[in-house]
Each structure stands twice: as structure tokens, then as C-alpha cells.
Amino acid sequence: MKLPPFQALLDAHGRDVHRFLLATVGPGAADDCYQETWLAALRAYPRLRHATNLRAWILTIAHRKTIDHFRARRRQPMPVEGFAERAVLRDGALAEAETVNGRSDLWEHVRALPPKQRTAVALRYVFDAGYADIAATMDTTEEAARRNVHEGLKRLRTEYTP
Amino acid sequence: MTDIETLERALRAAAQAHDDAALPDLIGPADDRRLLDLAYATLDSPVGTLLLAVTARGLVRIAYLGPEDEQSVLDELATAISPRVLAAPRKLDSPRRELDEYFAGTRRRFEFPLDWRLTRGFGRRVLQATARIPYGTVSTYKQMAGEAGSPRGSRAAGNALGANPLPIVVPCHRVVHADGGLGGYTGGVERKKVLLAVERGDRL
Numbered sequence: 001m002k003l004p005p006f007q008a009l010l011d012a013h014g015r016d017v018h019r020f021l022l023a024t025v026g027p028g029a030a031d032d033c034y035q036e037t038w039l040a041a042l043r044a045y046p047r048l049r050h051a052t053n054l055r056a057w058i059l060t061i062a063h064r065k066t067i068d069h070f071r072a073r074r075r076q077p078m079p080v081e082g083f084a085e086r087a088v089l090r091d092g093a094l095a096e097a098e099t100v101n102g103r104s105d106l107w108e109h110v111r112a113l114p115p116k117q118r119t120a121v122a123l124r125y126v127f128d129a130g131y132a133d134i135a136a137t138m139d140t141t142e143e144a145a146r147r148n149v150h151e152g153l154k155r156l157r158t159e160y161t162p
Numbered sequence: 163m164t165d166i167e168t169l170e171r172a173l174r175a176a177a178q179a180h181d182d183a184a185l186p187d188l189i190g191p192a193d194d195r196r197l198l199d200l201a202y203a204t205l206d207s208p209v210g211t212l213l214l215a216v217t218a219r220g221l222v223r224i225a226y227l228g229p230e231d232e233q234s235v236l237d238e239l240a241t242a243i244s245p246r247v248l249a250a251p252r253k254l255d256s257p258r259r260e261l262d263e264y265f266a267g268t269r270r271r272f273e274f275p276l277d278w279r280l281t282r283g284f285g286r287r288v289l290q291a292t293a294r295i296p297y298g299t300v301s302t303y304k305q306m307a308g309e310a311g312s313p314r315g316s317r318a319a320g321n322a323l324g325a326n327p328l329p330i331v332v333p334c335h336r337v338v339h340a341d342g343g344l345g346g347y348t349g350g351v352e353r354k355k356v357l358l359a360v361e362r363g364d365r366l
């Protein structure tokens with residue numbers, strides 16, 4: 001199997017992976033998730049069987065790392081005094097307590113969505129991805145990709161006021 | 163309830179906000195986990211820009227950029243050794259420093275280890291004999307062929323030297339024709355002249 005030098009992947013998609021993670025896990029965790037994503041990719045890379053759509057491949061890994069991140073956070077014991085600010089939302093996801101200039105960031109609401117909706121909304125609005133791309137990255141049908149974006153938006157509409 | 167277009171616009175605008183954040187370093191953690199199979203860097207020199215690549219064993223490749231292009235050299239390395247190839251200049255600090263000193267005329271031998279895996283058989287024996295030619299002197303194709311165990315193999319020795327994956331540090335520029343002719347060179351004969359001039363102590 002002829003694979004391009006790993007550096008070519010990093011040059012082509014490093015910035016996009018970082019943008020995706022800033023949107024999905026937030027500025028506080030994006031750098032750690034970025035390193036974990038690329039290290040996992042580097043570890044698996046020589047065993048990859050085809051080099052088509054490497055962008056979807058790396059974003060799939062990033063998507064899994066966001067799930068690991070929220071799972072690990074859920075397991076962390078929460079200090080009593082911090083509990084009110086870090087309310088447990090539906091599906092166990094935690095709302096980011098981070099605010100930008102005291103104003104709540106729209107992407108914080110995205111981070112509180114269930115994992116599939118969160119990733120689908122991020123791919124759609126960070127990259128203007130089409131549903132076929134979202135489906136390829138998340139290994140779902142195009143129909144499911146469309147539904148994930150739609151459900152995510154529906155929830156955001158009721159929770160966010162500009 | 164926010165209307166859908168306002169929401170989509172707000173999502174796109176917020177996503178653009180973090181675009182210039184610096185990307186975290188990968189080289190350190192990749193190296194700690196032994197996932198960095200090949201590190202490379204470039205170096206400007208009196209014989210043009212060089213691409214240097216190192217494995218855990220040592221320096222494995224020097225390429226003259228110009229005669230060869232960076233992308234094809236990296237593609238070849240990815241196929242021949244490992245696709246885990248990353249730009250990591252710090253991993254090449256000592257070869258880069260020693261080469262700078264060599265071109266400045268203050269270094270006559272290199273201390274960093276070499277990885278010979280891109281050579282084999284007769285070719286490797288020719289190159290290893292070449293590596294023993296002292297600084298500032300020259301030898302012949304016939305002599306190198308003989309030391310590699312094939313006294314009548316001058317032409318084959320010439321081919322092996324032309325395919326030298328480690329020019330400069332395996333000094334194939336020190337091999338010339340018995341009649342005094344310079345012979346060929348992997349990076350073009352002009353580069354061979356410059357390297358021989360460096361070793362004569364000429365000012366560049």
C-alpha cells in the first residue's frame with residue numbers, strides 16, 4: 001500500500017482538525033484532543049489499507065476523541081461548589097461553563113448536544129460540509145447525517161437567543 | 163425561538179472566530195511514543211538546499227533539492243521505510259550543525275551515526291569503502307570497486323556512487339577517474355567541484 005508521507009496529511013488537514021475540535025470540545029480541551037487525534041492517526045497510519053478520503057478518516061478519529069473527552073469528563077468527580085455552574089444536561093453531556101466576555105458562546109450550546117448532533121452540526125457549519133461528507137466522516141447514511149444536523153438545529157433554536 | 167437562518171449565520175460566524183490559534187506541537191509527543199519513524203528538515207548550503215532525513219538509527223538520506231524535488235524524495239522515503247514521516251527540524255540539529263561546520267571548513271569528519279538501510283549488496287560495500295577516503299584526498303572508481311570485492315567492476319561502482327543516498331557525508335565526490343577526469347556526480351558535477359574546493363580550503 002502506497003501512503004503519502006504523514007506530514008502531507010498534517011499540512012492538508014491540521015488546521016481543520018483544530019477548528020473542528022475548538023467547536024466541539026471548546027478552547028480548553030481542543031489542544032489535548034488535537035494531539036490525541038493525530039497521535040492515534042500516526043499510530044494507525046501504516047496499517048491503513050487505502051488512502052482515499054484521508055480527510056474523512058482523520059475527522060472520524062477526531063470525532064471519536066470528542067466522545068472520549070466528554071465521557072472522561074462525565075466520570076470526573078465534580079466539586080460541590082462548582083455543581084451549579086456545570087449542570088448536567090441531557091444525555092449526560094456537560095455544558096461548558098466557559099463564557100466569552102461574560103457572554104454565553106453559541107458553540108457552548110452546540111457542545112451540550114448529543115455527540116452525533118454535535119459533530120454533524122460542527123462539520124456542517126465549521127466546514128460547510130455537504131451531507132455526503134458528513135455521512136462519510138460519521139459512517140452513517142446521508143439521511144442520518146441530515147437528520148442529525150436538523151435535530152441539532154431544532155434544539156439550538158429553542159435554547160439560543162442572539 | 164431563533165429563526166433558522168439567523169442561527170446558521172451565527173454558527174458560521176462563531177466558527178470563524180478561532181481561526182488563527184496556534185497548532186499544538188506533535189513532534190515531542192510522537193517522539194516520546196516512538197511514532198516518529200522518519201524526521202526531516204532542510205538546510206541551505208553552498209551546494210544548494212539539502213533535504214536531510216533521520217531514523218532512530220541515524221541519518222538515512224541527504225537529497226539535493228533542485229535536481230530532486232522534495233515531494234518525490236519524501237514519497238520515496240514513505241514507501242521505502244515508513245509513511246510516518248514528519249517535518250521535525252530539531253531532530254536534525256546535530257547533522258545540520260556539523261554540515262554547517264563542514265562547509266565553513268572547520269570540520270573534517272562527521273560524528274552523527276548513519277543508517278545504511280537504503281543501500282545493499284555491492285553498492286553498500288562501495289559506499290562503505292568510499293566513506294573511508296580521507297578528507298581532502300581523492301580515490302578512483304577502480305579502487306572503490308576493488309575494495310568492494312570486484313576489481314573489474316568500475317562501471318558498477320560508478321552506478322552505486324551515483325545512487326548514493328547520503329552524498330557529502332559518504333563522500334562520493336572524492337571518487338574520480340584514474341586519468342584525472344572528475345567523473346559524474348549525483349547532484350551534478352558543479353556540486354562535486356564545490357565540495358572538492360571546500361576540502362582544498364578554497365574560499366567559496
